[in-house]
Amino acid sequence: MLTVAIDFKSPASYLALEPTLDLVGETGVAVAWLPFSVRPFSVPAAKANETVGERHRRVRAIAQRDTHLHYAAVQGLPMQFSNTLAGSEIALAALAGIEGDPVPFIRAAFSAYWSGQADLDDEAIVAALFSALHLPAPDMQSSRATLASIRARAKESGIFESPSYLIADQLFVGREHLPWIRSLTDRNANI
Amino acid sequence: MKALESSAPLIVYVDIKSPYAFAAVRPTLALETALDMRFDWRPLTLDIPSYLGSARKSKGKLVESTRSASQWERVKYAYRDARRYVERQGYMLKGTEKIWDSSIANIGISWAMQTDRERLGAYFDAVYPPFWRRELDIENIAVVEACLEQAGIDANGFAAFAQGEGRARHDALQAQLHPSGIYGVPTYVFDGTILFGREHLPFVRWHLQGRQGPAPDIAYEIGDAESVAC
Numbered sequence: 223m224l225t226v227a228i229d230f231k232s233p234a235s236y237l238a239l240e241p242t243l244d245l246v247g248e249t250g251v252a253v254a255w256l257p258f259s260v261r262p263f264s265v266p267a268a269k270a271n272e273t274v275g276e277r278h279r280r281v282r283a284i285a286q287r288d289t290h291l292h293y294a295a296v297q298g299l300p301m302q303f304s305n306t307l308a309g310s311e312i313a314l315a316a317l318a319g320i321e322g323d324p325v326p327f328i329r330a331a332f333s334a335y336w337s338g339q340a341d342l343d344d345e346a347i348v349a350a351l352f353s354a355l356h357l358p359a360p361d362m363q364s365s366r367a368t369l370a371s372i373r374a375r376a377k378e379s380g381i382f383e384s385p386s387y388l389i390a391d392q393l394f395v396g397r398e399h400l401p402w403i404r405s406l407t408d409r410n411a412n413i
Numbered sequence: 414m415k416a417l418e419s420s421a422p423l424i425v426y427v428d429i430k431s432p433y434a435f436a437a438v439r440p441t442l443a444l445e446t447a448l449d450m451r452f453d454w455r456p457l458t459l460d461i462p463s464y465l466g467s468a469r470k471s472k473g474k475l476v477e478s479t480r481s482a483s484q485w486e487r488v489k490y491a492y493r494d495a496r497r498y499v500e501r502q503g504y505m506l507k508g509t510e511k512i513w514d515s516s517i518a519n520i521g522i523s524w525a526m527q528t529d530r531e532r533l534g535a536y537f538d539a540v541y542p543p544f545w546r547r548e549l550d551i552e553n554i555a556v557v558e559a560c561l562e563q564a565g566i567d568a569n570g571f572a573a574f575a576q577g578e579g580r581a582r583h584d585a586l587q588a589q590l591h592p593s594g595i596y597g598v599p600t601y602v603f604d605g606t607i608l609f610g611r612e613h614l615p616f617v618r619w620h621l622q623g624r625q626g627p628a629p630d631i632a633y634e635i636g637d638a639e640s641v642a643c
Contacts, residue, residue: 241630272459281596285609288594292606296616296628368585380531382486392497395490398612 309343
C-alpha cells in the first residue's frame with residue numbers, strides 16, 4: 223500500500239500528481255490519498271534591513287517558485303502563482319469524505335487552484351467542482367471531522383509536508399523519490 | 414569570478430558540511446565522466462544558523478539549540494533522507510555534533526580546481542566520507558592539507574592560499590550568491606538556469622546532451638549513477 227499525502231495549495235503536490243498516477247498505473251500498487259494541509263506557498267517581500275536568514279528565505283522561495291514553473295512547463299501543465307493566497311481546507315475535507323475513486327476530484331481541484339486560482343476554502347466553489355464532475359458532494363460536517371483525524375494520524379506517522387509518500391515504513395517527501403518508491407512497489411509485488 | 418558565469422558547460426556549487434551535497438557528489442561526478450566534460454565545481458559555504466537555527470550536541474546529547482520543533486522535524490528528515498541515499502552508495506552518514514565552519518575544506522575545492530583538476534574527485538573522496546563518519550576536523554588547515562595530499566594534490570602553499578587569496582576569492586563569491594539567486598547545495602547552473610538539488614540531474618543531463626526528446630521530470634536516480642566511484 224502506498225499512502226500519498228497531498229495539499230491542493232502545494233505546488234509540489236500539484237506537480238507530483240501525474241507522475242504518481244503514472245507509477246500507480248504502471249505498478250498496480252494500491253494507493254490511499256491523504257489530505258494534508260501545509261503552509262501556503264508565498265514569496266516574502268524584500269525588506270530594507272533584511273537579515274541573512276530573511277534574505278535566504280526570500281531567495282529560496284523565489285528559486286522554488288521558478289523551479290516549480292520550470293517543471294510545470296516540462297510536464298505541460300498550466301501553473302499560476304497568485305499574490306493573494308487561496309485556501310484549500312474545504313477541498314481537503316471533501317477529499318477526506320469521498321467514497322470511491324477520488325482521482326477525478328483531485329485532478330479537478332488541483333486544476334482549479336493552479337490554473338484558475340480558485341479558493342478551495344469556499345464551500346460553493348468546492349460544491350461546483352463536484353457538480354461539474356457529476357459526483358455527489360460528501361457531507362461536509364463529517365468530512366471535516368474525518369480530515370482532523372487523518373491529520374492527527376498523519377502527523378503520528380511523521381508526515382510534515384506535502385507531497386509525502388509512505389510505503390514499507392519509509393517516509394519520502396517529494397516526487398523526486400518516485401524511482402525508489404517504484405523499487406519498493408516492485409519488491410512488495412515479488413514477496 | 415562571477416557566480417553565474419563560467420567557460421564550463423555546468424557550474425556545480427557544493428559544501429563539504431551538507432549531507433545533500435555529499436549525496437550529490439558521486440552521481441554528479443559520474444555524469445561528468447559519462448559525458449566526458451569538465452564541470453566548474455565551486456564552494457558554497459552555507460550559513461545554516463541564519464535560516465535553520467543552530468544546535469550543538471555533546472556525546473550524542475543536545476546541549477544547545479535555537480531551532481523550533483518544525484525546524485528540527487525538517488532537519489531530522491533531511492539527515493534520514495540523505496543517509497539512506499548515501500548508504501546506497503556504500504558510505505556512512507552520521508549526524509554532526511555541531512554546525513561546522515566548512516570554509517577551509519571548501520577553499521580546498523578551489524585549490525584542487527586550480528592545482529590538479531583531475532584529482533578533484535579524489536579530494537572529495539578524501540574529505541566527504543571521513544567527515545561524515547565524524548573522523549575529520551575540517552576547521553583545521555593541517556587536516557585539509559592532509560586530505561589534499563591523500564588525494565594526490567600538492568598542498569604546498571595551501572595554508573597561505575586558504576588565509577589569503579583563496580579566502581578572499583571564497584568570501585567574494587559567497588557575497589554574490591544570494592543576489593544571484595543561489596542559496597543552497599548542490600546547485601547546478603547552466604545558461605542562466607539555476608537548479609537546486611540533485612533531483613535535477615536528469616534535466617541537467619538532458620540539457621548537456623543536446624536536449625533530445627522530451628525533457629525529464631525531477632528524480633533521485635537510483636542504480637548506475639550511484640555506483641560509479643569518485
